[in-house]
Amino acid sequence: MITGWQYKPRATLLQRLDPRARLAFYFCFLFSVFMFWDVRVLAGFLALTIVVIRCAGLSWRETGRAWLLVLGFTSFYGLVTLFTGQVGRQFYQTEHVIASWQAPLTLFGWQPVISISTERIYLALSQFARVVDIAAMTVLIPYTFDPALYGITFRRLGLPDKLAFALDLTMRFVPSLGRDFAMTMDAQKARGYELERREGGLLGQVRKLAPLLVPVIIHSIINGEEITDAMDLRAFGTRPRTWLRDLRFAPRDYAVVALSFTMLAVSAGASLLGYGRFWTP
Amino acid sequence: MSIVVSHLSYAYRSHTEQALHDVSAEFRPREVTLIAGASGCGKTTLIRCINGLIPQSYTGGQLSGQIMLFGQDNSKLKLADISQLVGTVLQGPERQIVATEVNGEIAFGLENLGLAREEIRSRIQHTAALLHIEPLLGRQTFLLSDGEKQKVALAGVLAMRPRAILLDxxxxxxxxxxxxxxxxxxxxxxxxxxxxxxxxxxxxxxLDIKPEHCVYMSAGRVIYDGDARGLLDAADWREMKLPAPVIIRKVRAEKSTTAPVFQPALRGGDSARYTPLIEYQRVGFRYDDGPEVLHDATFAVRPGDIIAVIGPNGAGKTTLLKHAIGLNRPTRGRVLINQQDSAKLSVAQIARTVGYVFQSPSHMLFAPTVREELSFGPHNIGLDPRTIEANITYALSAVSLPDSANLAPLALSFGQQKRISIASILTMNPRVLVMDEPTTGQDYASYTHFMNDIVSRVNAGADRKAGFYEALIFITHDLDLGITYANRIIAVVDGIIVADGAPEDILRDQALLMRSHVRATSLLQANTSLLGRGMRFMPAASLAGMTRVLDDNA
Known part of the structure; x- marks a missing residue:
């Protein structure tokens, strides 16, 4: 169950940075990672990710579950890549098979074969590194990004007052939505509802979610109407608004932005010149 | 200069009946005005007219009459201008908080007015000091208690320095x-x-804070406008919860000798001969790696028990009772349901014995018709269609909505939704019914009627009929509800059961009341002063009848 934002004020470099600088870094990192399939380059990004995580000053107690989820998901994804060789065709034409295993059965005349090749191992490794990099950087956000700063961040990135505040408000509703969902789940379980029980086809499965989704959606709509009234009553949207919290770029923020764009430019250049494509020893 | 409402009438768009009929009233500075009345009497509509939501947000209705706000006609003002004259705290603080952080919430209106940052900061400090909530500054609004949220919502309104505030x-x-x-x-x-x-x-x-001015509304009209004493004379004790001595005086003055409304059932002690339906054995509970929030809870629920679980907000009442349906699993000790360890049972299995009604009906209602809503539970636990159909009939009559099977639950009023949410558990034919805050959001007349029905369906006999249950448990922070309906009270404070016994036994203990953070109500005082030791506590109207008999005999 979500019990509010995971964010806590911490005296770390990461949380002292201007949110805009952090966003710039986040997106530059994201696009840079997307450009490479070379496991050696990706290992470099992984090292950078680990440095950033260390800088975040999070304890295992706070974040352990999130990390396990990320690792579990990416490992599964990596294994699928390893065994099926999916997406591999666009990177290599020939495979150096190390081991091959034939299933002792046939399914509709087809005999499953699982073969492990050097190419598949390296593809799986780079797939794993890419997903871990991106997931880990994303997981950091709710823990280290002050939710009270979302609105002003969007405002200073150039969005109009109303839209920036609407995004801020969305952030405020994430934990409420989580709680509504948990309460609805409990209330329906008490009526013998079991999500795990499978019955019916695809349509049946969707219908089975109605007892969960309908109350949560109705709640959001009603909440939305009430919040609109509350905001109207407090003069929202009548004139240009002040934002109590302001953002100011410090020299370190300029440095981070400069480094981020350098990283992106170097990555793009290298990628255009043909470096960092899929690699096997 | 004050708020003057004159000859105000209003009908909502696409409603034929008038929500307000020719309402006139004046609300003056330095005065607390109490507007009383049952649900649907037009109180909230009046507030919306004063603060301008009608007609500026609720458009298309029929409005006539005039409202002057400190000398200015409110129909000529913008919402932003009205908000600096009249602040409104809407019903349910949770639903009007817009910011993630307390400072941001207090600042919100001021930011919208475009004030300078320095001014906003100084107003935050000033308002927080006024409401004694400085320790909350900087906290996340999501994690506040209901009482704290209420004060923060109020601070957000007061920071705009209105000359009047309206609280729904x-x-x-x-x-x-x-x-x-x-x-x-x-x-x-x-x-x-x-x-x-x-x-x-x-x-x-x-009435505790001595309002200078009281208005009583009914069906969109002002019935009474004057001082507090006059309100007590004008109000109907069946419609509104009045202080116990006033009810006793009124009932005694009534000519007819109709029997008091409700006669409570069994005494708590009678149930001891039955086997427990639910048994808590030294139950402790913690969420994940958090601290323990429930300590060493031990008690048994037997047929015939009507238990009120009382205690302050956040004491752990809901946490305690969620163990009875298996939604919480003990981290220490165990819970037996029908003498089986709940650890070995799924929630769906327990649901055949224990029916649990959550506080908010809107968290469970989802079906297009009441009939489908009511058949959801029994279908899940595998009852056959004939039984389900029969159960729907009695469940609807149990909650006094016999003809509603084809209506849409989501289109019903809040009070009716609450009843449907209980009916949708009754159709599962549980042996124990558990309700979390069954009366919130309903006015006195409707919840009294409804609790009378629910409590009269506790049937401890061996031959339990459909539509009856063997025991009833309800969570409440209304002590009077416990006095009126329960034959046993369990008081929870800080996750510890501090008292468990018949109301007449434990509520006479002043030291215990202090420890349980229970404020003695006028009903409790009337019971303790009028009844002898060991006599079953009763509602005020019954007390009146009782003491009349005593007087007559004397």
Whole structure:
């Protein structure tokens, strides 16, 4: 169950940075990672990710579950890549098979074969590194990004007052939505509802979610109407608004932005010149 | 200069009946005004007209009459201007908080007015000091208690320095102690020169702060406008919860000798001969790696028990009872359901024995018709269609909505939704019915009627009929509900059961009341002073009948 934002004020470099600088870094990192399939380059990004995580000053107690989820998901994804060789065709034409295993059965005349090749191992490794990099950087956000700063961040990135505040408000509703969902789940379980029980086809499965989704959606709509009234009553949207919290770029923020764009430019250049494509020893 | 409402009438768009009929009233600075009345009497509509939501947000209705706000006609003002004259705290503080952080919430209106940052900061400090909430500054709004949220919502409104504030049922989700604190703040504000208007049907609590002015509304009309004493004379004790001595006086003065409304059932002690339906054995509970929030809870629920679980907000009442349905699993000790360890049972299995009704009906209602809503539970636990159909019939009559099977649950009023949510558990034919805050959001007349019905269906006999249950448990922070309906009270404070016994035994103990943060109500005082030791506590109307008999005999 979500019990509010995971964010806590911490005296770390990461949380002292201007949110805009952090966003710039986040997106530059994201696009840079997307450009490479070379496991050696990706290992470099992984090292950078680990440095950033260390800088975040999070304890295992706070974040352990999130990390396990990320690792579990990416490992599964990596294994699928390893065994099926999916997406591999666009990177290599020939495979150096190390081991091959034939299933002792046939399914509709087809005999499953699982073969492990050097190419598949390296593809799986780079797939794993890419997903871990991106997931880990994303997981950091709710823990280290002050939710009270979302609105002003969007405002200073150039969005109009109303839209920036609407995004801020969305952030405020994430934990409420989580709680509504948990309460609805409990209330329906008490009526013998079991999500795990499978019955019916695809349509049946969707219908089975109605007892969960309908109350949560109705709640959001009603909440939305009430919040609109509350905001109207407090003069929202009548004139240009002040934002109590302001953002100011410090020299370190300029440095981070400069480094981020350098990283992106170097990555793009290298990628255009043909470096960092899929690699096997 | 004050708020003057003259000849105000209003009908909502696409409604033929009038929500307000020719309402006139004046709300003055330095006064607390109490507006009392049952659900649907037009109180909330009146507030919306004063603060301009009608007609500026609720468009298309039929509005006539005039409202002057401190000398200015409110139909000529923008919402932003009205908001600096009249502040409104809507019902349910949770639903009007817009910011993730307390400072941001207090600042919100001021930011919208475009004030300078320095000014906003100084107003935040000033308002927080006024409401004694400085320790909350910087906290996340999501993690505040209901009482704290109420004060933060109020701070957000007060920071805009209005000359009047309107509060729509500010006590609804608060326990008596936090409610009392909120009301004391209202008194201070009025004394400081603000016009305070409180809409509330818990009028006994509001009378504590001695409102200078009381208005009683019914069916969109003002029935009474005057001082508090006159309100008590004018109000119907069946419609509104009045102080116990007033009810006793009124019932005695009534000519007819009709029997008092409700006669409570069995005494708690009678149930001891039965086997327990639910048994808590030294239960402790913690969420994940958090601290233990429930300690060493031990008690048994037997047929015939009507248990009120009382205690302040956040004491662990819901955490305690969620163990009875398996939604919480003990981290220490164990819970037996029908003498089976709940650890070995799924929630769906337990649901055949224990029916659990959550506080908020809107978290469970989803079906297009009441019939489908009511068949959801019994279908899940595998009852056959014939039984389900029969159960729907009795469940609807049990909650006094016999003809509603084809209506849409989501289109019903809040009170009716609450009843449907209970009916949808009754169709599963549980042996124990558990209800979390069954009366919130409903006015006195409707919840009294409904609790009378629910409590009269506790049947401890060996031959349990469909539509009856063997035991009833309800969570409440209304002590009077416990006195009136329960034959056993369990008091929970800080995750510990501090008392468990018959109301007449444990509620006479002053030291225990103190420890349980229970505020003695006028009903409790009337019971303890009028009844001899060991006599079963009863509602005020029954007390009146009782003492009349005693007087006649003497």
């Amino acid at each position: 049922e500010p006590l609804a989700s608060l326990d008596p102690e936090s409610g009392h604190e909120t009301l004391s703040v209202m008194r201070e504000l009025a004394d400081a020169g603000i016009a305070v208007v409180i809409i509330e049907h818990r009028i006994e609590d509001v």
